[in-house]
Every structure is written in C-alpha cells, then in structure tokens.
Amino acid sequence: MRLAGVEPNCITLLTLLSACADFPSPLAIAFGTSIHGYVTKLGFDGADNVMLWTALVGLYAKCGRLPTARKVFDEMSVRNALSWNTMIDGCMRGGDVEAGVELFDQMPERDKVSWSAMIGGFVKRGRFEEALEYFRDMQLSRVEPDYVTMVAVLAACAKLGALGLGMWVHCYVQWKGFVENIRVCNSLVDMYSRCGCIVFARQVFNSMNKRSLVSWNSMIVGFGINGYAEEALEHFHSMQIEGFKPNGVSFTGALTACSHAGLIEKGLHLYKTMTRTYKISPRIEHHGCVVDLLSRAGKLEDAFGVIKSMKMKPNEVVVGAFLAACRTLGDVMLAEELTNYLGEFDADSDSNRVLLSNIYAAAGRWDDVGRIRRGMKNLGMMKKQGFSSIEIDCKVHKFICGDKSHVESDRIYALLNQFSIESSLSKSYYSPPQS
Numbered sequence: 001m002r003l004a005g006v007e008p009n010c011i012t013l014l015t016l017l018s019a020c021a022d023f024p025s026p027l028a029i030a031f032g033t034s035i036h037g038y039v040t041k042l043g044f045d046g047a048d049n050v051m052l053w054t055a056l057v058g059l060y061a062k063c064g065r066l067p068t069a070r071k072v073f074d075e076m077s078v079r080n081a082l083s084w085n086t087m088i089d090g091c092m093r094g095g096d097v098e099a100g101v102e103l104f105d106q107m108p109e110r111d112k113v114s115w116s117a118m119i120g121g122f123v124k125r126g127r128f129e130e131a132l133e134y135f136r137d138m139q140l141s142r143v144e145p146d147y148v149t150m151v152a153v154l155a156a157c158a159k160l161g162a163l164g165l166g167m168w169v170h171c172y173v174q175w176k177g178f179v180e181n182i183r184v185c186n187s188l189v190d191m192y193s194r195c196g197c198i199v200f201a202r203q204v205f206n207s208m209n210k211r212s213l214v215s216w217n218s219m220i221v222g223f224g225i226n227g228y229a230e231e232a233l234e235h236f237h238s239m240q241i242e243g244f245k246p247n248g249v250s251f252t253g254a255l256t257a258c259s260h261a262g263l264i265e266k267g268l269h270l271y272k273t274m275t276r277t278y279k280i281s282p283r284i285e286h287h288g289c290v291v292d293l294l295s296r297a298g299k300l301e302d303a304f305g306v307i308k309s310m311k312m313k314p315n316e317v318v319v320g321a322f323l324a325a326c327r328t329l330g331d332v333m334l335a336e337e338l339t340n341y342l343g344e345f346d347a348d349s350d351s352n353r354v355l356l357s358n359i360y361a362a363a364g365r366w367d368d369v370g371r372i373r374r375g376m377k378n379l380g381m382m383k384k385q386g387f388s389s390i391e392i393d394c395k396v397h398k399f400i401c402g403d404k405s406h407v408e409s410d411r412i413y414a415l416l417n418q419f420s421i422e423s424s425l426s427k428s429y430y431s432p433p434q435s
Contacts, residue, residue, distance in 0.1 A: 010044060010052050017055040024063040032059045036072075050076070054083045061090025070099070085113045092121020112138075112146050120152040128156040129396070132165065147173075147181045154187035160396050161389065163195040170204075179207075186214045193222025213244050220253035229261030248280055255289035259296060267293045284310075288318045295325035300334050308341070323355040332363045 001008065008016075016035055020028040036056055044052050053076050060069035073079070073087045084107045091100035104110070104118055115138040122131035135153050138145060145153075150173050157166035170188055178184045185208050192201035205211075205219045216239040223232035236254045239246065246254075251274045258267030271290055274280045287310050294303035303322055307314050319338065326335040335356060353372055360368040389398045397406065406412065 008038075010049055013039060013044070014052050014055050017052070017059050021055070021059040021062045029059075029063045029065065032056075032063070050078050050080055050083060054080070054086050057083065057090065058086045061086065061094065064094065066090060066094045066096055066099075081109065081111055081114070084108075085111075085117055088114060089117040089121070092117055093124065095125065097121065097125055097127070110141070110143065112143055112149065115141075115143055116146065116149040116152065119149060119156075123152045123155050123159075126159075128159045131156040132160075132162070144176075147178050147184050150178055151183050151187045154184070154191045158187075158191040158194040161195050162396050163192075163197060166191045166195060167200075180209070182208070182210055182212055182215065186212070186218050189215065189218040189222060193218065193226065196226060198222055198226045198228060211242075213239075213247065213250075216242075216244055217247070217249045217253060220250060221256065222253075224253040224255075224257035224260065227260050229257040229263060232257035233266070246274075246278065248274075248283055248286070251278075251280065252285050252289060255286060255293070259289050259293040262293075262297060264293060264297050264299070284312055284315055284318065287314070288321060291318050292321040295321050298325070298329060300325060300329065300331055304334060304338065307338070314342070320355060323359065327355060327359045327362065330359075330362060332359055332365070335359050 001012070013035055017032060020032040020035075039052060039056070053072060057069045057073050057076075060066070060072060069087065069090050073083065076083060084103065088100050088103050088107070091097070091103060100118065100121055104114065107114060115134065118134050119131045119138070122128070122134065131152065135145075135149070135156075138149070150169060153169055154166060156162070157169060166188075169191075173179055173184055173188075185204055188204045189201045192198070192204065201219065201222050205215065208215060216235065220232050220235050220239070223229070223235060232253060236246065236250060239250065251270060254270050255267055258264075258270065267290065271282070271286065274286065275282060287306060290306050291303045291314075294300070294306065300322070303325070307318065307322065310318075319342070322338060323335055326332070326338075339356065353375070357369050357372040360366075360372065389396050399406065403409075404413070
C-alpha cells in the first residue's frame with residue numbers, strides 16, 4: 001500500500017495495531033512502535049482519533065509494556081470508556097493490581113466491562129475474595145453483569161469452595177438467560193465439582209444442549225478429584241465416541257481418577273496411550289499423577305524411576321506425593337535418595353522440608369530433624385499455617401490456628417470455651433466410678 005503511494009488513514013492504522021495486539025511478539029511490538037511513531041508524525045490526535053490512541057494503549061498492555069501503555073494513556077487529550085477499560089484491563093492482566101484499582105476509582109463512569117475487568121483480574125491474580133467483593137459492589141451499583149462477569153465469579157466460587165454463593169449465581173444465570181452460554185455451563189460444572197457437589201455438576205452437564213471439549217474435561221476432572229473413578233473413565237470413553245479427541249487435560253482427569261482409585265494398570269495404560277497413540281508430551285501434572293498413583297500403591301522404586309525420567313525438574317506437588325508415601329511406609333532411605341538426587345528443594349518449598357523432617361522424626365533421627373529445621377530457619381522459612389474455612393450466608397470465613405483477627409473472634413472463642421466446659425462436664429457425668 002505504501003509502495004503504491006496510498007496514504008494510510010486512521011482505519012488502516014487501527015487495523016494494523018489490532019493485528020499486532022492480537023499476536024504479541026517482539027516483531028509485533030517493533031512494528032507497533034513504528035506505527036506509534038507514524039501516528040505521532042501525522043498528528044492523529046483529538047476526539048476523532050481516540051480509538052487509535054486506545055488501540056496503542058491496548059497494544060503496549062498486551063505486549064507487557066505497561067509503563068509505556070500508561071504513558072500513552074496519560075498523554076491522551078480525550079478518553080472514552082473504552083480507553084479506561086483498556087488501561088484497567090491491561091493493569092489487571094499485567095499484575096499491577098494496585099494501579100488497576102486506582103484507575104478504576106478515578107474512572108468517571110463504570111460499565112459492565114469495567115467491573116468485569118476488575119473481577120476477572122482479581123481471579124487471575126488469585127485474589128478470589130476481592131473478586132467476590134467487587135461483584136457484590138457491582139450488584140449494589142445496579143450494573144448488569146454479562147456472561148464474562150459470571151464466568152469469573154464462578155471461577156472465584158470454585159477456588160474458594162463457596163458453594164452457597166455458587167448456587168445463588170446458578171439461579172442468577174438461569175434468571176438472566178445465560179444458561180445457554182456454553183462457557184457459563186462449563187464454569188458451573190467446574191464450580192460444583194470443585195465444591196464437592198458432583199451430583200449438581202452432572203445435572204448441569206447432562207442438561208447442556210451443546211458440549212465442547214472443555215465441557216467433557218470439566219466433568220472428567222470433576223469425577224476424578226471427587227473419587228468417582230468409574231464415572232470419570234466412562235466419560236473419558238464417551239467423549240471419544242462423541243467425536244472429541246482427548247487432550248492433556250482429559251488425561252490429567254483420567255489419571256487422577258486412577259490414582260484415587262488405585263487402578264495402577266489402567267493408569268499406566270492411559271499414560272502410555274497418551275504418549276504413544278495421541279503423541280501428547282507429558283507435562284508436570286501427568287508425571288505427578290503417575291508418581292502419586294505408584295506411591296499410593298507402595299511402588300516407591302517405580303515412582304522414583306518416573307521422577308528420574310522426567311525431562312523437567314519435579315515441582316513441589318510431585319516431590320510431596322513421593323515423600324508423603326515415604327513417610328507412610330517409613331522408607332527413610334528413598335526419601336534421602338530423592339533429596340540427594342534433586343540436590344536441594346526449591347527455595348520456597350517449605351512443605352517438603354517439613355515432610356522430610358517428619359520422616360526423620362518418625363525414624364527417631366532427631367539430629368537430622370534439627371538439621372532440617374535449622375536450614376529452614378537460616379533461609380528465613382517458616383511452615384505455612386494451615387487453615388479451615390466455612391461458608392455462611394454466601395460469605396467465606398477463614399480461620400487459622402490461634403488466629404484472633406476475625407471480627408467475631410471474641411464470640412467465637414467464648415462459644416468454644418462453653419463447648420469445652422460442657423464436654424468436660426458431660427465426660428465426668430457419664431464416666432463410670434473408679435474402683
């Protein structure tokens with residue numbers, strides 16, 4: 001076009017910037033930067049070209065150049081809702097959540113895209129409670145969510161195990177007519193599965209008029225993680241009859257089911273089928289399933305062989321599954337052999353150090369226990385506290401041992417003390433007299 005002597009206009013440049021943003025790469029950012037210079041040179045500015053400058057913000061944000069995106073955004077003489085939403089979404093996706101929150105608070109008028117960008121961004125960063133808080137605020141602001149919002153909210157419910165809120169969302173999407181959306185239905189299946197409500201997950205799955213590979217995978221994984229091995233394998237087979245080719249996620253669900261049910265031969269057969277028939281390169285989660293499968297069955301030597309054959313470094317989950325089995329079977333030698341093979345655990349792998357320490361403690365090797373504990377102390381590492389949670393009135397309450405940060409902590413501890421006293425009195429009342 002340039003060689004033909006035809007001058008590009010705003011639409012031409014907007015199309016090129018969109019293409020670069022859709023395929024972020026060093027080449028795309030280089031080409032996009034040259035277009036940015038061209039835009040500046042020709043003086044495309046003002047209200048008429050706000051879309052063009054918004055496209056530049058989106059390009060830099062999607063290519064991981066957040067400071068540049070923010071600079072372009074701040075220099076815009078005129079902004080519309082799309083400009084704000086593009087910058088907010090870029091911050092949330094890029095991990096600069098605080099900047100995203102700041103922009104959201106400054107935004108003159110928020111629409112469903114703005115709220116969805118915040119909620120989805122919180123979910124992607126693992127800040128699920130905040131995602132649900134923003135959803136509640138969105139409801140109070142009388143802004144109607146769309147299916148994108150509901151998918152993000154259901155993902156947050158799934159991660160938190162917030163079944164009550166998830167069921168409310170299910171009623172809401174039925175009321176709003178989103179149940180025909182396949183992505184919403186897939187999210188419902190995943191939410192119910194992860195909340196342990198496999199019956200409802202199956203009902204949603206069976207009611208779907210159209211299913212995708214994600215639908216089948218969500219159901220297979222759901223059955224697998226909830227211990228329904230037979231159903232998981234049946235759906236794995238039915239999926240292929242329906243014409244869907246299993247991918248890595250499908251095999252992860254099937255292998256998880258075999259691991260939980262102790263189906264060693266079936267699991268190993270699936271693992272071989274995945275690599276030989278479907279030519280799927282095993283990922284860390286597939287290796288983890290096989291290690292867990294063999295470890296649970298007491299075949300520690302075979303599990304260790306799988307770890308040695310891995311082309312990538314085993315992660316905390318793989319090592320933890322093996323060490324947990326070593327602890328159960330009292331095999332200190334293999335636990336030490338794994339430690340020597342790896343050289344050292346990852347810097348943030350506190351749980352595996354604790355597992356190894358417990359293995360030594362069970363064997364009465366207190367000097368080794370002290371060595372592990374001293375090593376953790378020298379690294380400034382503390383054992384991560386476990387927590388329990390309960391959902392009341394669609395709100396998840398999290399509790400840590402000895403924690404008193406909850407707003408109702410005084411009442412909670414008073415009630416616990418009352419239960420303790422009543423339990424002691426009950427035991428003394430019913431205990432037989434001592435001879």
